[in-house]
Amino acid sequence: MFQPNMFESHHLLDMSHKTTESELDMLRDDDYESKSGTDIMEASGDDQDPTQRPNKKKRYHRHTQHQIQELENFFKECPHPDDKQRKALGRRLTLEPLQVKFWFQNKRTQMKAQHERHENSQLRNENEKLRMENIRYKEALTNASCPNCGGPAAIGEMSFDEQHLRVENARLREEIDRISGIAAKYVGKPLLAHPNFSHNGPPRSLDLPITNFTTQSGMVDEMFGTNNLLRPVSGPSEADKPVIIELAVAAMEELVRMAMSGEPLWIRSSDDNSSDSLNDEEYFKTFPRGIGPKQLGFKSEASKESTVVIMNHINIVEILMDVNQWSNVFCGIVSRAMTLEVLSTGVAGNYNGALQVMTAEYQVPSPLVPTREYYFVRYCKQHPDGTWAVVDVSLDNLHPSTISRSRRRPSGCIIQELPNGYSKVTWVEHVEVDDRAVHDIYRLLVNSGLAFGARRWVATLERQCERLASVMANNIPAGDIGVITTIEGRKSMLKLSERMVLSFCSGVGASTTHTWTTLSGSGADDVRVMTRKSVDDPGRPPGIVLSAATSFWIPIPPKQVFDFLRDENSRNEWDILSNSGVVQEMAHIANGRDPGNCVSLLRVNSANSSQGNMLILQESSCDSTGSYVIYAPVDISAMDVVLGGGDPDYVALLPSGFAILPDRPGKHEGGSRIVEVGNGGSLLTVAFQILVDSVPTAKLSLGSVAIVNSLIKCTVEKIKAAVAPENA
Known part of the structure; x- marks a missing residue:
């Protein structure tokens, strides 16, 4: 569960809850492994005293040469000791198990950093070779002459060399992007590579030099040119990651409870065509520690809907966790989407435990309804009963300077396997938005929840599952007619x-x-x-x-x-x-x-x-x-x-x-x-x-x-x- 000031503290959950603690351990393993050697400090046992004053300086323990040598020898044989091994090693070296655990974490991080520095150096050397080769090609093109007359070569005669140069340039750009990515992750330098948007987005608009054509919005040449990026949001910092993990685990718990609850949390509508509505008073009573109070000028939208779709439950999970598949299947709703960072890829070869920080833009198919942009974490988990759940929750409060007109409280879906390749999907949408810019003729639609609510998500999924089943057909169904043979x-x-x-x-x-x-x-x-x-x-x-x-x-x-x-x-x-x-x-x-x-x-x-x-x-x-x-x-x-x-x-x-x-x-x-x-x-x-x-x-x-x-x-x-x- 969340604390009211959750973004100022890393202790957000009651860690005595066994299921929650196991989830956190599973997700943190990948997170700690990615830290630099200076980010993980080894504290003495006194540092774990819960009564210790927050501003008291931490005390550090310096190991003896003998202890270090024994730890080094053990690390060569087993870099990932379990609890039993750590306790035995601690008794032998008169160290606390927690000290042993921190030493091994630091050592693994140090080895990883050394490996990355070595790889970075190799890439830089290769990059330099490619750059010099590129220069040679440019000089060859500049000084090329016709073999018959000795004059400058025509453009057509250089087509092969030009093509070779284009290939080399492409390779060079890939290497630069790769090196920049490593530098951004491990050295702290800015990333030079462009964000990898899903390919279904529109191309960059054109700046047009048009004059003397005035509209209510101003000159056309000032309005046609636009950028091709979502609201710029950087990936999470190392300090943010433990908070994100705990936030995702708590959001998963809230989503499951909301999806499985009925009255009084959800109020059933008398209209069969309307989704259940959320009882706000009951919600804040049930989840008092949420992501904080509703922002000024925002209104709440919450809905829940269930449906049965003709698709295997694992395939649905894969669609939701792959940003390109997700944005393509829901292209009528998701106008653009991007994964900023993958904090965990899951375990056992599937998406159980997968954790991604994402940004996305949701739309209604009309220029009269502003899109909704979200910066959020997506967490996928397989529960003991075999059901899967995928939850989103906004991370805007990690960057309070970021201006946002919308944020997602825990939202997502529960996926239950049914016989014969079918699945039952229960979807919960719970957001807070400033929708004052919506045009009047669309306001009733948006307020009803049909524009962005759970019903639209499940209806789109149901229709797309039928379409995908048609694409995968290995015969020509009787309903198909015409020239297709x-x-x-x-x-x-x-x-x-x-x-x-x-x-x-x-x-x-x-x-x-x-x-x-x-x-x-x-x-x-x-x-x-x-x-x-x-x-x-x-x-x-x-x-x-x-x-x-x-x-x-x-x-x-x-x-x-x-x-x-x-x-x-x-x-x-x-x-x-x-x-x-x-x-x-x-x-x-x-x-x-x-x-x-x-x-x-x-x-x-x-x-x-x-x-x-x-x-x-x-x-x-x-x-x-x-x-x-x-x-x-x-x-x-x-x-x-x-x-x-x-x-x-x-x-x-x-x-x-x-x-x-x-x-x-x-x-x-x-x-x-x-x-x-x-x-x-x-x-x-x-x-x-x-x-x-x-x-x-x-x-x-x-x-x-x-x-x-x-x-x-x-x-x-x-x-x-x-x-x-x-x-x-």
């Missing part, structure tokens, strides 16, 4: 569609990695735009990509909007690119129990014969918390390769699409009239990506912005006219 072709098309969905989700929200520019007014349905530069990305056409998005409320149930947008027969009612042509489904892959969960390949037979035929890859998915219709035009020859089982990574895609979320009961003031939001309506986000120039170094023209703005507004009007003509 092989298992390899089916898997390649699903893989291509997965990348399309990841790309769409990473760019539709209000992530801190990019800044949307509002083109008009300040209403909900204003178009917001941003630019990206694509260079040397085989999965994206080269040039300048303009992204545009808008969100608005529509008084039509989400299911009706979803069915209209995904149906190829109604596509020409809203899709300007189809040019009123006939749309035909050439291939259909079912990847879920709901008929709306599928991947389709569509052919557009345009009425304009000069345009020829066009193929569109589309994935539609829905669950109880929202739905997506995501699509991208694809090259016919490239799709022939994919359908034949070829590598889909080199098919260029620019996905566009729709995110459809349900609203919640309540009323919203909309201008001079009352707009009924919450009576079964939908919150619809429309997002386009368009290649406006195939030259990455080009400047964005005002005409391109105007065309995209007109395109997205025309699409919105067509959708409203088709599904809600009385509100159009």
